[in-house]
Amino acid sequence: MSRFVDYLNQTAARLPDKLAFSDGETSFTFWELRQAAGAIGEALHQAGAAGEAVALCMGRSPRFVAAFLGVLAAGSCAVPLDMQAPRDRLKAMGERVSPRFALCEEGTQALTQSLFPSSCILSYETAAAGAFFGPLGKRTSGDGLAYIVFTSGSTGVPKAVAVRESSLMDYAAALPEAVGFCEGSVFGCQAPLYMDAWLKELIGAVVKGGSVYLLPPELFVQPLTLVQRLNAWGINTLCWVSSALSLVSRFRTFDTAVPEGLELVCFGGEPLSPRQLNRWMAACPKARFFQLYGPTECTGMSFYYAVPGPVPEGASIPLGRPFAGTTAYVLDEQGRPAREGEIYIGGPCVMAGYYGDEELTRRVLQVDPVNTASGRTFYATGDLARYDEEGNLLFLGRRDRQIKHLGHRVELDELERAALQLKGVEACASTYDHDRGRLCLQYVGAASVQEVKLGLQQRLPGYMVPSRLVQVPTLPRLPNGKIDRNKLREE
Amino acid sequence: MTFEQLLGILSDLHPEVDFEREQHLIDERILTSFDVVAIAAELMEGYGVELTAADILPENFNSARALFALIERLEQGA
Numbered sequence: 262m263s264r265f266v267d268y269l270n271q272t273a274a275r276l277p278d279k280l281a282f283s284d285g286e287t288s289f290t291f292w293e294l295r296q297a298a299g300a301i302g303e304a305l306h307q308a309g310a311a312g313e314a315v316a317l318c319m320g321r322s323p324r325f326v327a328a329f330l331g332v333l334a335a336g337s338c339a340v341p342l343d344m345q346a347p348r349d350r351l352k353a354m355g356e357r358v359s360p361r362f363a364l365c366e367e368g369t370q371a372l373t374q375s376l377f378p379s380s381c382i383l384s385y386e387t388a389a390a391g392a393f394f395g396p397l398g399k400r401t402s403g404d405g406l407a408y409i410v411f412t413s414g415s416t417g418v419p420k421a422v423a424v425r426e427s428s429l430m431d432y433a434a435a436l437p438e439a440v441g442f443c444e445g446s447v448f449g450c451q452a453p454l455y456m457d458a459w460l461k462e463l464i465g466a467v468v469k470g471g472s473v474y475l476l477p478p479e480l481f482v483q484p485l486t487l488v489q490r491l492n493a494w495g496i497n498t499l500c501w502v503s504s505a506l507s508l509v510s511r512f513r514t515f516d517t518a519v520p521e522g523l524e525l526v527c528f529g530g531e532p533l534s535p536r537q538l539n540r541w542m543a544a545c546p547k548a549r550f551f552q553l554y555g556p557t558e559c560t561g562m563s564f565y566y567a568v569p570g571p572v573p574e575g576a577s578i579p580l581g582r583p584f585a586g587t588t589a590y591v592l593d594e595q596g597r598p599a600r601e602g603e604i605y606i607g608g609p610c611v612m613a614g615y616y617g618d619e620e621l622t623r624r625v626l627q628v629d630p631v632n633t634a635s636g637r638t639f640y641a642t643g644d645l646a647r648y649d650e651e652g653n654l655l656f657l658g659r660r661d662r663q664i665k666h667l668g669h670r671v672e673l674d675e676l677e678r679a680a681l682q683l684k685g686v687e688a689c690a691s692t693y694d695h696d697r698g699r700l701c702l703q704y705v706g707a708a709s710v711q712e713v714k715l716g717l718q719q720r721l722p723g724y725m726v727p728s729r730l731v732q733v734p735t736l737p738r739l740p741n742g743k744i745d746r747n748k749l750r751e752e
Numbered sequence: 753m754t755f756e757q758l759l760g761i762l763s764d765l766h767p768e769v770d771f772e773r774e775q776h777l778i779d780e781r782i783l784t785s786f787d788v789v790a791i792a793a794e795l796m797e798g799y800g801v802e803l804t805a806a807d808i809l810p811e812n813f814n815s816a817r818a819l820f821a822l823i824e825r826l827e828q829g830a
Contacts, residue, residue, distance in 0.1 A: 481785035482778055482813070485805040508789050514805035667786050699790070710767045718768070723784060728765050 265407065265429055266302075266334045266397035268468045269295050273395075276444070276470050282323035284475040289323045291470070294330065299393035301331025301385070305362065308381055310337045312405055314360035316380070317341040317455075318373040321475055324385055325454050326463065328364050329408075331388070333426070334397040337362070338406035341455040344369050346722050350419070351376055354411050357421045357617055364388070409616050410457050412557050413670050413725065415661065417678035421616035424457075428560040431609040433464045435584035439565045440527055440551050442498070446471030447522075449496035451481070451505050458668070460561045461500040461527065461553075471498070484509045488518040497524040500553075502668030503533035504698065510537045515544040529553035529562060530668030532656065535572035542571055554580040554656070557670070558625065558640045560610045563587050564654070579653035580646065586610070588637065591646055591654070596630050601647035603660060605630060607639035664693040666700055669724045676702065676717075676725055683708060683716040690736050690744045691727060700727040703749065705736060753799045753827075755820050761794050762816055771816040778810040788813055801826055 262268065273295035281294045289297065305315060315337045319325045325341075332339040340360050342351060355376050365373035366385040373382055407426040414420040436442070442465040450473050452458035465471040474494050480487040487509060491499075499506075499520075506528050523545040528538075529552060542550060555563030566581025583589045587608040593599035607629060614622035625643075629635040645657040662673040673691045680689045685708025692701050704713060710730045717726045737748035762771045769782055777783045783791075792808060795801040801823055812822045 478785065479778075479810070482783075482788050483809050485808070488805075504786065508785060509805075511789070512792065512803060512805040512808055517805055697790070697793070698786075714766070714768045724786075728787075728790065730767065 263430070264333070264398040265426060265433060265467070266298070266330060268433065269298065269330060270396040270398070272467060272470050279470060280472040281466050282326045282473045282475065284322050284477065287323050289327065291466075294323070294327055295395065295397060296393055297324070297327035297389045298330035298334055299395055299397050300391040301328055301364070301383075301388045302334030302397060303393055304383055304388035304391055305332065305335035305337055305364075308362065308383060310335055310362045310381075312336060312338075313362055314338045314340050314358050314406075314409065316355065316358075316360040316363040316373070316377060318344055318363055318365040318369045318376070319385060320344060320366070320368060321454055321478075323475070324366060324389070327389060328385055329454075329463075330397075330467070332364070333407060336398075336405060338423070339408040341408070341410065343453065343455040343722065344372060347719050348376075349720050350722060354419055354421070357411075357418065358409055406613060408457075410455070410557060413663070413672040413675050415663070415672040415674035417675050419675075420618070420621070422457075422557045423613045423616040424560050425613050428610050428612065429460070431586050432460065432560045432562075432584075433468050435586055436461060436464055436562065437469050439584050440553075441525060441549070442469045442471055444470040446498045446525070447494070447496050448473040448498045448500065449491050449494065450475050451499070451501045457557050457561050458500075458502065458530065465498070481505060481508060484512055484514040485518055488514055488520055491520045492518070492522065495522055496520070497522045498527075499523065499525070500527040502530035503528045503537075504531065504667045506533060506541060507537040510540040510544075515540060519544045523548040525549050525551070527551045527553050527565075529555075531665035533578065535574050535576055535578070538568070538578070539571045542568075552578050552581065555610075556606070556640065556642050556644070558612045558642075559587070559606045560612065563589070563606050563610060566653070577655050579649070580656055581653065583608075584610075588639075589654075590631055590639070591648065592630060598631060601657070602645065604642045604644045604646050604654070605639045606642060607635075607637040611638045611640045664700075666693065666698065667724050669722075671700065671725050676700070676721065676727065679717060679720045679725075680704060680713065682720070683713060685709075686713060688736055690746070690749050692746070692750050694729075699729055700725070701729040701731070702727040703731045703733050703736060705733060708732075753795075753801070753823060755816070757799070758820050758823065759816060761791060761798075765790060775815045778814050783813060791819075795823065 273291040277292035281291045315332045363377045363380045363382045404427045407429045409423045411419040448462045450462040462473045466473045550568040552566045553562040564580045590605040591602045593602040629637045643660045646654050685706045687706040689704035737745040739745045
């Protein structure tokens with residue numbers, strides 16, 4: 262099998278009437294998903310979009326899934342966008358990739374037209390209604406880009422991570438085997454569809470024939486209703502960001518309701534506190550728990566660790582080992598294998614590069630630093646780790662100023678650059694309060710706290726806007742004039 | 753705890769919002785699920801308010817007044 266949509270051809274033939282994706286309002290069986298994806302693929306192909314980037318300007322629904330698969334079927338590259346993001350940021354993302362095509366739906370048409378005035382814009386409703394006689398993907402071959410997703414960039418511009426279809430295929434082969442997705446899996450998908458986290462559910466459905474419910478974000482404001490919904494939908498598999506799991510367990514939700522049918526829980530994106538994990542394990546004794554770890558640059562997740570039982574308070578949960586097909590090294594500053602150092606990840610999972618930024622790509626990608634003859638490409642993650650006595654890899658922190666907040670990567674430099682663009686902000690410094698999960702920004706200048714907050718909300722996605730803003734007369738500085746970040750944290 | 757203390761917690765999180773007036777904090781997505789967690793954590797850890805999952809509902813977080821009424825109910829019940 263060489264194309265991701267080949268999996269959908271197989272699954273739709275095998276399980277045509279089985280539920281593939283639902284959001285509670287719209288539901289697609291595998292056959293319906295294949296037909297919609299096929300029709301969109303045809304429309305894109307006829308428009309000349311093969312090999313081109315297609316901006317996906319759609320909301321969270323099974324239609325988005327059909328559109329994503331339709332783009333792959335056409336041999337195009339999907340560029341999913343968060344249509345709720347601030348306009349300026351959407352514009353910056355659009356300019357970075359300059360997609361010649363865009364796919365929108367009724368509710369997003371006006372915004373899409375204003376973002377991409379010179380692109381060829383197709384409407385989902387029209388494209389998906391077209392005729393399609395399978396199979397998917399018959400039109401194209403070769404290993405082009407499958408998708409581009411954006412992550413926070415320290416230069417102030419979001420980085421466009423471009424991933425080949427062969428990397429997606431590698432992930433699709435390795436992930437289900439590692440954690441045990443199967444036809445009986447019923448997923449409750451928490452992840453947004455404009456990042457790569459939801460590829461887990463996509464793979465579970467398309468490759469294995471599992472069913473996916475896209476959970477509405479509003480459910481995460483009501484933990485009890487959320488658990489009741491999981492039970493009502495018969496959800497047995499969760500792949501959630503750690504903070505979403507904590508959000509349910511910390512309010513003693515399980516005293517009142519427990520997710521009854523859970524068989525598998527995968528968590529990642531940021532460390533999970535042992536206390537919250539142990540509450541989940543006690544509430545769902547039949548479920549298996551996996552920690553997943555991996556940077557977006559290496560296609561979804563790269564490492565997995567089966568948690569054997571309750572974790573002692575204060576202990577850190579190991580990152581585990583890489584998926585089949587993935588190689589990882591821990592290297593010291595001289596680039597030699599070491600017990601403690603930076604994690605390097607190599608294999609077919611490694612991205613093609615940062616789209617439109619060769620310089621930055623060269624800085625993070627390199628040929629196999631240990632076995633140069635292997636010909637594999639490695640990604641320098643910037644994550645620091647060490648091996649414990651049992652040979653498990655433990656996460657230690659970052660080399661740079663990137664932090665994980667609510668499962669999202671945030672470059673504190675990007676946040677500061679955005680703040681410095683505001684009128685009345687002369688200097689600023691940001692910190693992250695790990696204990697409370699809070700982004701903080703101290704600034705010097707005449708702007709009021711309200712003005713700074715509003716300004717940042719217009720420039721940054723919600724998760725990057727600091728929850729604490731403090732106007733200060735001066736920032737603590739080191740003798741060389743640089744900001745004294747240790748002192749900042751103490752304050 | 754007083755209503756002013758609650759306003760302090762809320763304004764700390766969203767200084768741009770007029771919490772005395774706003775009635776649809778959740779419905780209009782002014783507060784996200786993670787804001788709700790941050791507020792609840794502050795109430796529990798900083799003020800000893802015994803919130804449980806049954807209290808974490810949109811209607812209790814849609815306005816500062818509704819949230820304060822919930823806190824008063826919980827404090828009287830305790």
